[in-house]
Amino acid sequence: MPIWTPSMISSIMAYAIHVACSFCNIFVSRGVDERKIQDCTRGIHGNADLGKLWPPAECDQKRSCCYPTTGKPALDFGIHGLWPNYNNGSYPSNCNRTAPYDETQIEDLISSMQENWPTLACPTNNGTRFWSHEWDKHGTCSLSTLDEHSYFKAALTLKEKVNLLSVLEDAGIEPGGFYSLEAIKEAIKNGTGHEAAIQCNKDAFGNNQLYQVYLCVDKYGTDLIDCPILPKRKCNETIEFATFGPETFTKEGSFSALQLSCADSSLTVLHPIDF
Numbered sequence: 001m002p003i004w005t006p007s008m009i010s011s012i013m014a015y016a017i018h019v020a021c022s023f024c025n026i027f028v029s030r031g032v033d034e035r036k037i038q039d040c041t042r043g044i045h046g047n048a049d050l051g052k053l054w055p056p057a058e059c060d061q062k063r064s065c066c067y068p069t070t071g072k073p074a075l076d077f078g079i080h081g082l083w084p085n086y087n088n089g090s091y092p093s094n095c096n097r098t099a100p101y102d103e104t105q106i107e108d109l110i111s112s113m114q115e116n117w118p119t120l121a122c123p124t125n126n127g128t129r130f131w132s133h134e135w136d137k138h139g140t141c142s143l144s145t146l147d148e149h150s151y152f153k154a155a156l157t158l159k160e161k162v163n164l165l166s167v168l169e170d171a172g173i174e175p176g177g178f179y180s181l182e183a184i185k186e187a188i189k190n191g192t193g194h195e196a197a198i199q200c201n202k203d204a205f206g207n208n209q210l211y212q213v214y215l216c217v218d219k220y221g222t223d224l225i226d227c228p229i230l231p232k233r234k235c236n237e238t239i240e241f242a243t244f245g246p247e248t249f250t251k252e253g254s255f256s257a258l259q260l261s262c263a264d265s266s267l268t269v270l271h272p273i274d275f
């Protein structure tokens with residue numbers, strides 16, 4: 001499923017002279033962490049924080065996360081971001097302040113973004129803040145190969161192409177179960193042809209769970225590549241592949257009371273990433 005027609009490629013190549021970044025990585029994430037649910041009951045923080053409430057990348061333990069105004073995301077991986085990287089694995093940020101996020105350029109992609117790139121920031125919002133953050137901070141760094149529309153389109157197409165959920169399900173790895181980290185890695189390698197970095201966090205019961213999958217992509221955002229540098233993250237040997245939703249909050253625990261206030265309004269929470 002090629003994204004680029006030959007004529008698009010040649011016009012992009014013409015701009016490639018100033019390419020700063022040699023590859024991108026795509027993050028997809030899932031995960032529930034009840035430690036932040038408590039914040040939900042307290043309501044949302046002061047305005048001072050608003051500018052920083054970028055989920056899921058910057059949902060830290062002091063911030064709660066909420067489903068977007070467009071509703072609870074599907075039980076699927078969501079895109080976190082497509083990040084241009086240097087070959088050494090570090091990444092530039094905020095590369096072009098004269099090309100800020102402009103939603104009018106991606107109107108045709110919004111409904112797909114709502115579905116596949118859902119925000120989890122509080123207060124509940126429509127996603128614009130998350131997407132504009134990803135574009136301003138990361139997207140502008142691949143501007144020489146991907147304009148704004150191409151950038152978002154590339155991430156959406158990659159997510160669809162990779163289809164991580166079915167890759168895992170094809171290997172018998174289903175939401176709600178515990179699996180060996182090795183089995184998950186093998187399944188992704190088998191299903192995508194490339195090794196992924198797996199990031200875990202802890203669920204409400206302290207279990208290690210699959211949180212983010214990191215895969216590398218060529219600088220045009222077209223195809224997966226082997227990561228030049230694969231970040232090493234700690235996960236336990238056995239990890240949970242969690243499901244979203246109230247069922248996660250039904251066991252005993254301090255959050256059972258919070259379920260009344262939060263689970264019912266479809267709250268979910270993601271943990272910070274720090275790749």
Ligand SMILES: *[C@@H]1O[C@H](CO)[C@@H](O)[C@H](O)[C@H]1NC(C)=O
Binds near residue numbers: 089090
């Ligand atoms: C990675 O490479 C970039 C571009 O060459 C450079 O600016 C940056 O300092 C490097 N970072 C590290 C940690 O080596």
Ligand SMILES: *[C@@H]1O[C@H](CO)[C@@H](O)[C@H](O)[C@H]1NC(C)=O
Binds near residue numbers: 018096099143144
């Ligand atoms: C920054 O963005 C502006 C507006 O899109 C563009 O004209 C300019 O070439 C960009 N600069 C770089 C270094 O990419």
Ligand SMILES: *[C@@H]1O[C@H](CO)[C@@H](O)[C@H](O)[C@H]1NC(C)=O
Binds near residue numbers: 103110126127128
């Ligand atoms: C989201 O809401 C903001 C105002 O808060 C608005 O400017 C923007 O167009 C909205 N975006 C979408 C995709 O609904």
Ligand SMILES: *[C@@H]1O[C@H](CO)[C@@H](O)[C@H](O)[C@H]1NC(C)=O
Binds near residue numbers: 170171186187190
């Ligand atoms: C490997 O992937 C194929 C599909 O590409 C699938 O049919 C098979 O079950 C997978 N095997 C394992 C061990 O994941």
Ligand SMILES: *[C@@H]1O[C@H](CO)[C@@H](O)[C@H](O)[C@H]1NC(C)=O
Binds near residue numbers: 202206208236
């Ligand atoms: C990870 O495994 C260690 C050793 O088995 C165990 O002590 C620890 O509780 C586990 N951590 C999580 C978060 O599951």
